[in-house]
Amino acid sequence: MLIVLQPRSFSPEQTTIWSFPNRGKWATHSGEYRGNWSPYVPRNLILRYSKPGDWILDQFSGSGTTLVEAKLLNRNAVGVDINLQSVSLSEANLKFECETQSKIFVRKGDANIIQYSSNIDGDISLMDEQDFIDAMQKAASESYRVLKRGKYCAVMIGDKRLHGNVVPLGFQLMQCFLNIGFKSKEIIIKEQHNCKSTDKWLNVDGNFLMLAHEYIFVFYKESCFHRA
Ligand SMILES: C[S@@+](CC[C@H](N)C(=O)[O-])C[C@H]1O[C@@H](n2cnc3c(N)ncnc32)[C@H](O)[C@@H]1O
Numbered sequence: 001m002l003i004v005l006q007p008r009s010f011s012p013e014q015t016t017i018w019s020f021p022n023r024g025k026w027a028t029h030s031g032e033y034r035g036n037w038s039p040y041v042p043r044n045l046i047l048r049y050s051k052p053g054d055w056i057l058d059q060f061s062g063s064g065t066t067l068v069e070a071k072l073l074n075r076n077a078v079g080v081d082i083n084l085q086s087v088s089l090s091e092a093n094l095k096f097e098c099e100t101q102s103k104i105f106v107r108k109g110d111a112n113i114i115q116y117s118s119n120i121d122g123d124i125s126l127m128d129e130q131d132f133i134d135a136m137q138k139a140a141s142e143s144y145r146v147l148k149r150g151k152y153c154a155v156m157i158g159d160k161r162l163h164g165n166v167v168p169l170g171f172q173l174m175q176c177f178l179n180i181g182f183k184s185k186e187i188i189i190k191e192q193h194n195c196k197s198t199d200k201w202l203n204v205d206g207n208f209l210m211l212a213h214e215y216i217f218v219f220y221k222e223s224c225f226h227r228a
């Protein structure tokens with residue numbers, strides 16, 4: 001079967017507000033995997049912050065959206081996910097021919113490296129707020145350790161609402177990356193579309209606004225140490 005390998009029209013984002021009402025369906029991308037991001041997100045990040053032939057790491061690779069984009073854009077990439085089914089799905093999504101020479105690897109693994117006890121599986125989506133932030137602090141530390149100086153790291157995250165109040169997970173996660181030494185390059189607001197729980201929340205009585213955005217934080221690892 002002949003598949004369309006590139007978006008029909010694409011222009012790189014120029015502001016700190018991103019919105020992709022049509023999430024993008026080129027190559028093997030689909031919106032099926034829970035929590036996957038629109039391919040426009042990694043496409044923008046990869047084009048702006050890397051060069052052809054660079055190596056990209058996605059420690060939460062899911063269905064492989066970033067890896068597919070890396071392959072299409074002639075970057076090398078390593079994907080890691082704690083869920084073996086996600087690894088298999090990424091491998092399936094990477095099975096297409098294109099003209100680039102990219103090397104792409106995907107493996108089952110824990111972004112935090114830290115060995116959890118045998119009764120905790122390490123999946124960050126199952127953790128309560130404090131455990132999640134602790135795990136992300138370790139992931140931030142690993143990201144900083146493996147990233148080359150002068151290069152970038154990007155994370156997308158939404159907040160959540162609990163008992164009517166907003167839990168500012170985004171800002172808490174940003175702080176984890178700043179704590180470890182990253183500089184804040186950009187804070188991007190991404191509008192959320194087609195969120196599966198929208199209808200449920202629109203019908204609930206209550207004095208609150210529906211959360212309709214996520215953050216994309218872009219961090220920078222400085223080229224050299226700056227002493228205070
Ligand atoms: C939001 S999804 C990523 C989706 C991905 N960007 C895509 O477009 O398909 C988060 C992924 O992180 C994985 N995950 C959760 N905890 C992890 C951990 N400690 N180490 C590595 N992967 C983990 C989950 O299995 C899930 O696939």
